[in-house]
Amino acid sequence: MSLLICLVGLLLTSSAVSTPVSDKPTLIRSVPAHAASFKGGVSSTGWIDFNFADGRSILVPAKVNGQSVWVKLIDGDETSYIDKDFAASIGFQPPTATKTFGDVNVQVQLGDLTLRRVKTSTADLGAKRTDPLFAPFILSDDLFNQVVVDIDFAHHRVAFQDPHGAIKLPSGAVEIPLIRYLDARTVPISVEGAAPVPFEWFLGDPAPITVYQPYYETHKLLQNRPTSIRLGGGLNGQRPQEPVATLSRVQFAGVSFNQVPSVFPSNTVRGSDSPLVSGNIGLELLARFRLIVDYPHDRLYAVPNTDTESVPFxxxxxxxxxxxxGSTFVVDFVSPGSPAQTAGFKTGERIAMIDQKAGPAWTQAELTNLRFATKETTIVFTMESGGIRQVKAKDYF
Incomplete structure (x- = not known):
């Protein structure tokens, strides 16, 4: 899945992912990346603690051209991304009509692992140095295609290993077929008890499951179940409206998951271009495993985390x-049939305070998480006009 298409949940911390992008970012450089190198002759970084960013992205401490920052890890794209303002702050001049960045040497260090001349494009990632976790860089396949990645979600740690060495697998590890279809690495997924079909493997999608239009229409997955519409996200403010519904059962790596919130984008916003791919599996479901991924050899091993198998999504x-x-909030979208619609919210309305807190007291991530409140939670909105609206969180799809 193209990272341009699925930057979604990371840029806007929404649960959406597949977003078309018509204006491609400016390429910083096109020279090939050097091979990954490990300091001092070691073959692994050992464990590096990561921040799971509310379960929607993996943030790892790193150095980008010597600057200490957090980087987001997203596989599935040959290009990595750097925030345009951060790029300018470290000496990359913005492009003009006649000049692009050209051959810029972007170097990324992850512990004892160094990646040189990483293929990078600029984008408006919205990263601010005042953010609690300043993450102005998204690192993609210049990392993943050169290493074995061991992601221990239960303990929020990751290790990168030289793929030429032996992989020491943890107890209980099961090998899962990791098969390439054109631009996508896929794994077998069973939906509603049907035979397993290829779903794209994608660490950049926070939604548990995204089902592509040919598959959900053939299997009538949106019939006879509550549905709604969500607002997706992506680069440059492009945010498609996508159907959402809850699947009763999804199976991956021999584990069945119940009541899985899922996204059903149209063909115009889907990820993989392959007609053989039926959807993608996202981070919230993958995080219920320890995953060892040998990207250079297309091998995947999974260990279920029994503590999270039955935890609701x-x-x-x-x-x-x-x-x-500024100090207020603006309503960008209201999902049909939702508690917010029932309470009378409309696009474009302004809110002065949420639970007695004005805009400066909220981060964008906190605003996103507000939608994922537990059942029966009451949220109080003070409208700019002075009115009060109380909304009780409940399932609506």
Missing amino acids: AKDRLGLYLSKQ
Whole structure:
């Protein structure tokens, strides 16, 4: 899946992922990346603690051209991304009509692992140095295609290993077929008890499961079940409206998961171009395993985390998409049939306070998480006009 298409949940911390992008970012450089190198002759970084960013992205401490920052790890794209403002701050001049960045040497260090001349493009990632976790860089396949990645979600740690060495597998590891279809690495997924089909493997999608239009129409997955619409996300403000519904059963790596909130994008916003791919599996479901991925050899091993197998998935129970403008909030979208719609919210309305807190007291991530409140949570909105609206969180799809 193209990272341009699926930057979604990371840029806007929404649960959406597949977003078309018509204006491609400016390429910083096109020279090939050097091979990954490990300091001092070691073959692994050992464990590096990561921040799981509310379960929607993997943030790892790193150095980008010597600057200490957090980087987001997303596989599935040959290009990595750097925030345009951060790029300018470290000496990359913005492009003009006649000049692009050209051959810029972007170097990324992850512990004892160094990646030189990483293929990178600029984008508006919205990263601010005042953010609690300043993450102005998204690192993709210049990393993944050169190493074995061991992701221990239960302990929020990751290790990178030289793929030429032996892989020491943890007890209980099961090998899962990791098969390439054109631009996509896929794994077998069973939906509603049907035979397993290829779903794209994608660490950049926070939604548990995304089902592509040919498959969900053939299997009538949106019939006879509650549905709604969510606002997706992506680069440059492009945010498609996508159907959402809850699947009763999804099976991966021999483990069945119940009541899985899922996204059903149209063909125009889907990820993989292959007609053989039926959807993609996202981070919230993958995080219920320890995953050892040998990307250079297309091998995947999974160990179920028994503590999370039966934990309910995060689910939008509000249906209200907000952004901050100064000290107030603006309603960007209201999901049909949601508690927010029932309470009378409309696109374009302004909110002065949420639970007695004005705009400066909220981060964009906190606004996103507001939608995923537990059942029966009451949220109080003070409208700019002075009115009060109370909304009780509940399932609506």
